[in-house]
Amino acid sequence: MFDAATAAPRAAVPAMPRDWRPALRRLGVLLVLALAWEGYGRWIANDLVFPTLTDTLAAFWRLTMTGELPARAAASLEVLALGYGAGLLLATLLVLFAVASAFGSEMLATLTAMFNPLPAIALLPLALLWFGLGTPSLVFVITHSVLWAVALNAHAGVQAIPPTLRRVGENLGLRGWQLTLRILAPAALPAIIAGLKIGWAFAWRTLIAAELVFGASSRSGGLGWFVFERRNNLQIDEVFAGLLAVILIGLVVEGVVFRVVEARTVRRWGLQR
Amino acid sequence: MSAPVLALDGVTIRFGTPRRPVTAVERLGFDVAEGERLVLVGPSGCGKSTLLAAVAGFLRPGEGRVLLDGVPVSRPGPDRMMVFQEFDQLLPWKSVAANIAYPLRLAGVATEEAARRAALLVRQVGLAGFEDAFPHTLSGGMKMRVAIARALAARPRLLLMDEPFAALDALTRRRMQEELLRLWREHGFTLLFVTHSIEEAVLVGSRVLVLSPHPGRLRAMLDVPEDEAGRAALQAELRGLLLPEEEAALV
Numbered sequence: 001m002f003d004a005a006t007a008a009p010r011a012a013v014p015a016m017p018r019d020w021r022p023a024l025r026r027l028g029v030l031l032v033l034a035l036a037w038e039g040y041g042r043w044i045a046n047d048l049v050f051p052t053l054t055d056t057l058a059a060f061w062r063l064t065m066t067g068e069l070p071a072r073a074a075a076s077l078e079v080l081a082l083g084y085g086a087g088l089l090l091a092t093l094l095v096l097f098a099v100a101s102a103f104g105s106e107m108l109a110t111l112t113a114m115f116n117p118l119p120a121i122a123l124l125p126l127a128l129l130w131f132g133l134g135t136p137s138l139v140f141v142i143t144h145s146v147l148w149a150v151a152l153n154a155h156a157g158v159q160a161i162p163p164t165l166r167r168v169g170e171n172l173g174l175r176g177w178q179l180t181l182r183i184l185a186p187a188a189l190p191a192i193i194a195g196l197k198i199g200w201a202f203a204w205r206t207l208i209a210a211e212l213v214f215g216a217s218s219r220s221g222g223l224g225w226f227v228f229e230r231r232n233n234l235q236i237d238e239v240f241a242g243l244l245a246v247i248l249i250g251l252v253v254e255g256v257v258f259r260v261v262e263a264r265t266v267r268r269w270g271l272q273r
Numbered sequence: 274m275s276a277p278v279l280a281l282d283g284v285t286i287r288f289g290t291p292r293r294p295v296t297a298v299e300r301l302g303f304d305v306a307e308g309e310r311l312v313l314v315g316p317s318g319c320g321k322s323t324l325l326a327a328v329a330g331f332l333r334p335g336e337g338r339v340l341l342d343g344v345p346v347s348r349p350g351p352d353r354m355m356v357f358q359e360f361d362q363l364l365p366w367k368s369v370a371a372n373i374a375y376p377l378r379l380a381g382v383a384t385e386e387a388a389r390r391a392a393l394l395v396r397q398v399g400l401a402g403f404e405d406a407f408p409h410t411l412s413g414g415m416k417m418r419v420a421i422a423r424a425l426a427a428r429p430r431l432l433l434m435d436e437p438f439a440a441l442d443a444l445t446r447r448r449m450q451e452e453l454l455r456l457w458r459e460h461g462f463t464l465l466f467v468t469h470s471i472e473e474a475v476l477v478g479s480r481v482l483v484l485s486p487h488p489g490r491l492r493a494m495l496d497v498p499e500d501e502a503g504r505a506a507l508q509a510e511l512r513g514l515l516l517p518e519e520e521a522a523l524v
Contacts, residue, residue, distance in 0.1 A: 164359040167331060170349040172379055172427075186366045269365040270409025 051237040060241035069226075069245050076222030077249070079135055080207050083142025087199060090143065091150040098155050099180055105155070112152045120145035120206040124213060138210050145206040146199040153198065157191025158184055190266045197258050201250070208246055223249075276343065277304035278431055278463045279328065284337035286323055296488035297323040300337070303482060303491065305431065310457060310464040312478030314471065316515060320489030321467045325435050328465060329355050341430060351376050354424035355433040358440055360416045363408040369419050370395060370404040376427035394422040397459065398452070414445040421453070425460055434466045438473070450476050471511045475504050483514050
């Protein structure tokens with residue numbers, strides 16, 4: 001994505017007329033789904049099994065206005081940020097070690113081969129044993145879900161850097177940390193961002209799933225716990241509203257946050273089309 | 274005569290395993306004087322790129338010495354800026370101007386001064402108006418111009434070029450060769466240039482060094498005459514030296 005301020009005077013990629021057809025098609029798909037949902041809901045006419053779209057939206061609106069849903073979402077996102085941050089930190093350390101030494105590289109390859117296929121949620125029983133019922137257990141499983149995806153992608157990205165680019169860095173007199181930071185990191189950015197996206201998707205799923213198992217820590221708990229609670233109360237329209245919130249947050253992070261980051265970096269540099 | 278910028282003395286470079294060593298370059302020695310344009314020419318497999326990598330400091334010769342201003346070369350550095358053949362030698366995340374200014378920024382030159390010098394070089398390589406363009410929007414020839422400007426920005430003791438124009442189309446190549454000579458007249462750098470093209474060697478060089486393949490050995494050292502007739506004769510002589518070997522290598 002180019003905007004007028006960043007585009008070069010004559011050298012810019014020619015601005016193409018924006019193609020609205022994919023957006024329209026997507027809107028059409030959503031419309032069909034919405035109609036099917038509403039129609040089916042009215043047809044079975046049973047709020048306890050399948051609330052209509054309008055009921056769900058009404059519940060969503062009500063819960064948003066009372067501040068219940070935003071508070072639950074904030075609680076989930078707070079735990080997520082802790083786990084995501086910890087995962088990124090560990091992944092960064094592992095990848096730096098892997099870039100710096102052959103032993104580190106082998107270690108990272110072995111660890112990711114072992115732990116990447118292991119679903120984070122499978123570690124929850126152990127986490128509960130080690131850290132008890134509470135945020136630390138959630139943070140532990142989220143960290144696990146983020147760490148391997150990010151480390152694997154970032155390492156693969158570093159290994160795929162053209163040898164010429166590395167030599168250019170060395171030729172400029174860069175070595176060690178300087179070379180890693182100034183040449184290797186930006187050159188591997190497309191793979192790093194891909195890893196961050198996968199890590200985010202894993203982390204979000206894992207968190208909601210873990211909260212369904214237990215979520216009421218000291219405070220009110222997150223979105224997953226909210227969904228679980230409301231199902232026990234048979235407030236199914238609110239269960240749907242909670243799930244809608246989970247989907248919306250996922251869409252916003254994927255479609256807005258990561259898109260903006262990509263547009264400003266790898267797309268602008270022509271590293272990703 | 275002043276001391277040479279670069280001196281090679283008995284340089285031997287081997288690859289491969291201890292059991293099956295491959296000698297790329299064997300006991301090679303020559304000097305490069307201040308301001309001259311020395312071209313290494315030879316068929317593929319004569320170790321000319323390997324030799325350039327050793328001068329740049331990317332690899333260390335098994336035997337012999339590479340001296341820059343009398344000091345042994347131990348690692349890569351901006352005093353020997355290299356222009357590569359590949360188009361991906363520019364940093365994709367930096368604009369044209371930022372790519373050219375980068376060696377200056379790394380050398381601790383202030384932002385404004387680096388920008389001023391980069392802007393001058395942008396004009397000298399004929400890329401005015403493209404300062405803010407990112408490398409992926411440029412053609413192959415334009416990328417090569419940026420790479421040359423970046424190398425010159427560092428004001429290296431020795432400019433190394435490894436078949437820089439081999440991936441360009443014939444017309445662009447011809448133009449770049451002439452522009453390189455024009456830049457040499459403006460900047461007066463010392464050049465060590467590798468090519469497999471006899472025409473290019475005679476056009477670009479002030480002196481031509483012919484290598485023989487498997488392993489790379491010094492075969493001939495020839496001065497390039499100023500006049501057209503002399504150049505034509507030199508081309509013929511080089512053809513006589515190089516072509517039979519290439520044919521022999523095919524068998």
